[in-house]
Amino acid sequence: MAQRDPASRQDSHAFPIKQMIVLGLCRICEPIAFMSIFPYIYYMIESFHITTDGKQIALYAGLVTSAFAFAECLAGPFWGRLSDKYGRKPILLTGIAGTGISMLVFGFSRNLPMALIGRALGGILNGNIGVLQTTVAEVVTVEAHQARAYAIMPFVWCLGSIVGSAIGGALADPVRNYPGTFKHGTIFESFPYVLANLVCATFVMFSLTVGILFLRETHEDKKERRDIGCEIGDWILSCCCKTSGRQSMSRKEEHTEETL
Template structure:
């Protein structure tokens, strides 16, 4: 069918439709965060104290499966088109949600999460569709900012849905019977709601979204430089849980000091095969892996720590706390519903940092100095968390949001800075896809390992009456990242550098 879209104009309608498809996915993927821990405890797998470890496995199963099949789906989209792969990814995620909702044991839940990861290759496909929709360079900054912004909105709605509608027979006993469907499957309702949103996105995509693959639409409607050659790099993929947004109003975003890549992007020197794995590229990918690891441990530990029952606090414990050793078991004892609200507000804080703080900080400090600053300060975000157990009840909420603000100010700034530095370190646009592929694989591997390791440390700390063990473990990894950041030297790319 012949498209009527003018390639000279900003593709507002198609990007809006793509955003609708995109929005349902982060809602579905993050809705499990508030209730992953109680879901695992319901299955009675081993000792109850091991629930945090198995909750980590449950969350990381998606990332592991996704990392194994991401390149396959990207290659398939080159052969059959972007739209079919995108819709298959949404369908796979919908099936995954329903399977997790009906899970009666840990193995069924793990299978559901893994199936969702195996069938989902949408991150790279959506970024590629954005690149193919936008054919004018002046439209790129606004277009590339939309999907991360939508992802952040989804991470606000998802935990709110999961926390609010988890175990409805307990929350609303007059409406939902303990002997009914939602009593026997207490976490089915939020999964059905998310699956319904995915169904809407699938229908909208099927009937309204256009295919963007250059070889599968009328050539007359597209400029010559739209057609992708074998040397065209893949677009950098975004993290599934932490993708930074930007100021949508700024037409010049991405051109602050040190990040203008216009000469690099339009380079015509392609005769020589550039060296891909330079020391700087490898060092930056290692830095991205370290950041992804400790950032994912925070996302996993946060709901567990907030929901875990409070331990005993006495004078001797407070004395230990005063000298910097939080010897206490347990967390803050909040309800799943309240944790869902907290995580949604956390998403609002992140959205503000993405849209307002990051452009200002990058403009004022420059990319490299901002990278060093957030790397050095990052351990603080983890060190302060276990001390929340010593706050008076009236101060706990303010303390939680203070800690979340500190964390977002650091992590939300770190991710886009690392992506920009990796782009600057890439010797040629013809190898950007390979380098981004390696970075994405490293990130997925670290996201897979982080939750079970953090969960194990939290379990170990609970047995030792040392609630800060897992948090301090993450702070240690972040400290390694801070030291490693000083080994990365920022150099200007020379013309024709290999």
């Protein structure tokens, strides 16, 4: 009976730090998107000129804020079933892309219905909460590592919430807040809240790119399926490693020549 190589046995019991980092980067875009509207949503609803009653504005702000979570709650089981059928990776990437589309629609909203649709769209297209938990369980198979692994995602959510709130507060209505940089008559005057959403969408695009290139499929029946994205990611990493190795060798040679 063939014995397993000790190095490979040690590898299988090591904490999968690389894949957890990738999952964390895929996860962080959702709290950024969810929390970024909180600092300015009241003023955004006020700018729609639906009502001047502060209580009504607060009510509409609450509806818009909760639309994302409500839609995600309804769509979650559907995306969970799809992830069982087609694999975790495509569903996670679809959820990230849906978040990006939602941010763009919301940023360019001129009225309450469009803002509600933009937020709800992000929830409908994103079932990543449940799928991510399943993916973490499939990535971290060693019981001793599971507590640490499951603690990472709440940390990522908190970090994303901080970043998202900061972006929303700093970049809302830039023409009024930064008149020296953002001029009247530009797109940022027509759409005062689009800048914050564009910056958040950039984070989403980064997460999507990382997911395409480096996220491994964890579904037992789909693991062996060819993944062109990961092949490209591996090629990029190998090129970077070769370049880094050449630079390191060059520095060693220079140091040797100086010593001689």
